[in-house]
Amino acid sequence: MDRGTWHVMAGLPLAIRLAGFGLRRPRYANPGRNLAGTVEAVGAHVTGFAVGDEVYGTSTSTFAEYAAARPAMLAPKPANLSFEQAATVPVSGGTALQAVRDHGRVQAGERVLVIGASGGVGSFAVQLAKASGAEVTGVAGTGKLDLVRALGADHVVDHTRQDFADGGTRYDVVLDTGGNARLSRLRRALTPRGRLVVVGGETDGRLLGGSDRGIRAALLSPFLRQQLGTFVASERAADLIALTELIEAGELTPALDRSYPLSEVATAVRHLLDGKTRGKLAVSVSPARMHTPGTGSTP
Ligand SMILES: NC(=O)c1ccc[n+]([C@@H]2O[C@H](COP(=O)([O-])OP(=O)(O)OC[C@H]3O[C@@H](n4cnc5c(N)ncnc54)[C@H](OP(=O)(O)O)[C@@H]3O)[C@@H](O)[C@H]2O)c1
Known part of the structure; x- marks a missing residue:
């Protein structure tokens, strides 16, 4: 979870509405964007990922038990991080x-x-x-x-x-x-x-x-x-792989302040806005699962 979560929810500043997040109302009712979990199913044309892989990355509507993600937005989860820690990174x-x-x-x-x-x-x-x-x-x-x-x-x-x-x-x-x-x-x-x-x-x-x-x-x-x-940041697997290397080498560790259960996402967003967060917040879903529908397909 990050500041963008709130911007997408609130449609503020107004410029974000022109960036594809919904002109009159949110395009995505579920504003979660980061994810970390275990691949539950893969699309027919997906290569590089298999059921059971632990991955992390970005998608839409990720405040959920299951999330669909494009393979180009995923990378193997750093082996030395928990799912909550990994989900703070993308x-x-x-x-x-x-x-x-x-x-x-x-x-x-x-x-x-x-x-x-x-x-x-x-x-x-x-x-x-x-x-x-x-x-x-x-x-x-x-x-x-x-x-x-x-x-x-x-x-x-x-x-x-x-x-x-x-x-x-x-x-x-x-x-x-x-x-x-x-x-x-x-x-x-x-x-x-x-x-x-x-x-x-x-x-x-x-x-x-x-x-x-x-x-x-x-x-x-x-x-x-x-x-x-x-700049406006791009979301891409190559950067996740570079981050994984640094994390596994011990040069980068997410500063995870605390995790909230999925049922308390609203409290987590309020915590984020109150200015007291130290580093990052995570939303925890157990067990974490993921479905990758197919190369290039939209979730
Ligand atoms: N360009 C992009 O593509 C892109 C991508 C992601 C995020 N962003 C934007 O980048 C900004 C930061 O995002 P974030 O997720 O890191 O937000 P964040 O977690 O809320 O961090 C912002 C930090 O600003 C500090 N701060 C508050 N008042 C300050 C002051 N007067 N002087 C100096 N520091 C102050 C706060 O630290 P203290 O409490 O210690 O002061 C806080 O930790 C947001 O506006 C976000 O929308 C842009």
């Missing part, structure tokens, strides 16, 4: 991987600032930047600094007491996943040729929500020496 871990590797292009020895380091995407981004050999600073609220340190951050900034853009340290890469800092402030935290990746941020804006900063960043970037940008 959307948030995949987004963090694309932010760190593809858009931030984080290199060993670089200074990286992760804003929202205690959150779903941020908790993965801290670990992925560390695994790339970067020196990582995580920004979080007072009560979550211990989590960010435990994730491996070299330094932490408490955003209720300190300003990450006070000029003390300049960062080669800033990955922004929370707090909606102004672009001018984010740029002050960057080196003269630094790279900013706006992943997201929550606002009350009904039309674009937190995405307007990312759009402005991309429009401004061609006129600057600093590189500013944003």
